[in-house]
Amino acid sequence: MTALTPRDGEDMAPAAPSLARPLPGSQSQSQSRPQSPSQPRRLSARLGSLRHLGPNWYAPVMGTTIVGTAGAGLPGADGIPGLRTVCTAVWVLSLALLLALLCARALHWAHHGDQARTHLLDPATAPFYGCLAMALTAVGGGALVVGRDWIGLPAALALDAVLFTAGTVVGLAAAVAVPYLLVVRRGTPSPVWLLPVVAPMVSAALGPLLVPHLPPGQGQRTLLFACLAMFGLSLLATLVMLPVVFARLVTSGPLPLALTPTLFLVLGPLGQSTTAAGHFADLAPDVVHLPHAAAVAAAVLYGAPVMGFALLWLGLAGALVVRARRRGMGFAMTWWAFTFPVGTCVTGAESLGRQTGLGAFDVLAVALYALLVAAWAGAAVRTVRGLVSGELLAGPRPAPGAPLPGTARTR
DSSP, rough: OOOOOTTOOOOOOOOOOOHHSSOOOOOOHHHHHHHTTHHHHHHHHHHTTTTTTTTTHHHHHHHHHHHHHHHHHTTTTTSTTTTTHHHHHHHHHEEEEEEHHHHHHHHHHHHOOHHHHHHHOOTTTGGGGHHHHHHHHHHHHHHHIIIIHHHHHHHHHHHHHHHHHHHHHHHHHOOOHHHHHHHHHOOOOGGGGGGHHHHHHHHHHHGHHHHGGGOHHHHHHHHHHHHHHHHHHHHHHHHHHHHHHHHHHHHHOOGGGGGGGGGGGHHHHHHHHHHHHHHHHHHHHHTOOOOOHHHHHHHHHHHHHHHHHHHHHHHHHHHHHHHHTTTTOOGGGGGGGGTTHHHHHHHHHHHHHHHHHHHHHHHHHHHHHHHHHHHHHHHHHHHHHHHHHHHSSSOOOOOOOOOOOOOOOOO
């Protein structure tokens, strides 16, 4: 911040008496409205609390959105009074969270640009920019799934189009830029590395919701094949990343306690790709004139084995989380990894249930949704508690004897 200085050649002489002095019987503005010295301090403190607000904070938006959209698709959901209303209210909450975070992150970049650039170039933090892309796309998709009940179809369609476009652009950029950063800076492998490459899969799964609203022909086919391309991009990138993550576990042992919940992130590309395959099967007969039976067969032949592996990984990750909990794992923002990835498995199971007509998939979807709601409630309560206490937005604790970090405003 620079001090206010006169412009070149500007006269700094005192103002005319008629303007400088108050009228008789009146008070000057500065006298009538004294400015308390505590007001700038309060504003500085509020802006300072945003210094450590990283892109990982978009994870609660994703986790909240999936509770609403997955709940609306449960088998027999239409017969449960009030369920859709609750799901729509949860989506509205996620929209409010998204808007609040976008504003807070804008202030973060404006007032703590050095910290924001550090996050952007940090191999441990940069992958969370995938959360920004997925939050935008997920909230947009929720507008067409449940939000249309309250805001109407035209508004829901416009909102989804804007958020889907923005989320897809950010997701594709992150899918290229973040792996490049991981290569040149050689970060430590972890499941967090999957976040930027999973973002295009979320676009692939939710893009088909917009296809029926486009003009038949080139418009619909272009979007559908673009979603297929993002499906392949994300799937193949995941197949490259996942062995690296698993090799890290086998060679170096369990993750640090605070990072253990991130093992659930592996479920994201599995459940989301199964959901996407189901949406492709629903659209293929009308858009590309593929026989319905062939489209369903392809979706089921892909989705069923992938869902089986997802359940295997769920058991492994759950066991490691229980182990970490027994060893003192406390709450951290990584707990939000229990929500969105599990929610994608819910929507994947719902899709398989519709395609096959098997009640087993319906039971699986309901069971996973119960797990999702419990995980969301636990993470949400602890997040609110941490925000109220200020612990979640506090900076990292310095080592004993280390100098305290500076508190000056950065810009």
